[in-house]
Amino acid sequence: MTASPAAARSLADLTTLRVGGTVRDYREATSEAELLAAVTEADESGTPLLVLGGGSNVLASDEAFDGVVVRDVRRGLEVRESSACSGADVVVPAGEGWDDLVARAVEEGWSGIEALSGIPGSVGATPVQNVGAYGQEVGDVLAFVRTWDRGTGRIKTFARSELGLGYRTSLLKRSFAGDADGRAWGPTPRWVVLEVGLQIPHATLSAPVRYAELARTLGVEVGERVPAALVRETVLGLRRGKGMVLDAADHDTWSAGSFFTNPLLTPDESAALPQDAPRFPLGDDAGTVKSSAAWLISHAGFERGHGLPGAASLSTKHSLALTNRGDARAEDLLSLAREVRDGVRSAFGVVLEPEPVLVGVSL
Incomplete structure (x- = not known):
């Protein structure tokens, strides 16, 4: 088990949102035995525990984390x-x-x-x-x-x-x-x-392309197959265009990706949305319909870049990402998230749920 350098003793250093307080006890597990030892030690002593991988789906409090943070750094397959x-x-x-x-x-x-x-x-x-x-x-x-x-x-x-x-x-x-x-x-x-x-599966081509935007960009029909390498290249291009590929020089990527999940609605909730709202029936017995959080956010009046200038804003490339413009604290991001959530609820009666793990904070 290795201890962290001083620069890594903050959750701001360990998460892609780049916010979060200092960590009392930070460790890196290079083997399964080290990971299990750290988890067991924390649990047996009643110490708060946070196991991290890439830290790309975490919004942590500005307050110190008075516990153990264990980062799993094992690699290979x-x-x-x-x-x-x-x-x-x-x-x-x-x-x-x-x-x-x-x-x-x-x-x-x-x-x-x-x-x-x-x-x-x-x-x-x-x-x-x-x-x-x-x-x-x-x-x-x-x-x-x-x-x-x-x-x-x-x-x-x-x-x-x-x-x-x-x-x-x-x-x-x-x-x-x-x-x-x-x-x-x-x-x-x-x-x-x-x-x-x-x-x-082994295949010379990709799995059938199911997503309409991806199919359009590839110039194929939904359900067709193309070389997997071409799908990867195209998806990376689409994600970069939305600020969804990490780049230290681009504050639009200082995020946790999509901050809210797409809402799952009852038939009545779906029917209450505007006629042009996206609807994707899941085909289950309850008649659940998935809508688009990004559509709801933008049609509630929150456009890309909402919040600029400021410490935190919606991405200038995608309205579903909350971003750190360089000086944000956790509370800045939470304040923006609450504003967006409450605005969507007021406009459409839909309560958006956060996707990131919230550490020491609540929405």
Whole structure:
């Protein structure tokens, strides 16, 4: 277990929003044993615990974090099996960079995650959120997640079918607020991800392109396949145009990506929206309809760059990202988030939910 340099003893140094207070005890885990030792020590002593990967989905308080922050810095992957019939059976430590894995998949001819290019953060965070973009989700190729159960002090492996995956949610994520025993675990879930197992098909072309914007940019119809490398290149271009690829010189990327999730609405809630509001029926028994948070935000009067000049503003490239213009504190970002949330609720009766993990703060 390695201690941090002095420069890393702040959550502002460890998160892509670049806000957050000092950390009492910061550690980097270079092995699974080191990670488990740090988690167990914190839990047995009743010390607040935050396990971090890339820090790309965290909004932390300006106040000091009086606990242990453990950053998983393990890298690499293991290909357990690879064949034309079964595809690639890949096991990845939670600390591996997600986009590094996507780049490797494209190089190896593994098809199915190329549209998830450019997403910052670590592999371990992806099943927690069931990360998705441009028509793909990690759940499409997820085989299992191996975890440390803080409740029992044992290793627990979940098959995909046991994870309760949904739109930007999972059993793992829901344990932040409370598990089946009624205990809340945040800011780290009950189950700490150790490894992620993926079953990725071999193919010379991408998975069918499902997202209309991506299809238009590629010049193909929805459902067509193109070279996976072309999908990756195109998605990276689209994300850069929206300020969604990290760039230290671009304050539009000093964000947590999309700050609000797209709302899931009942049929009545959906019907109450303006006629031209985006609606995407999920096809479930409840008739749930997904709408667009970005559309609701912009049509409630919050355009790109709202808040400028100031310490925090909406991105000048995408209305769904809250950004640090260089001098923001957590409270600046929270104030902006509340303004946007309350404005959308007033205009449309829809309450937007934040996507980032909130550490020591509430919206």
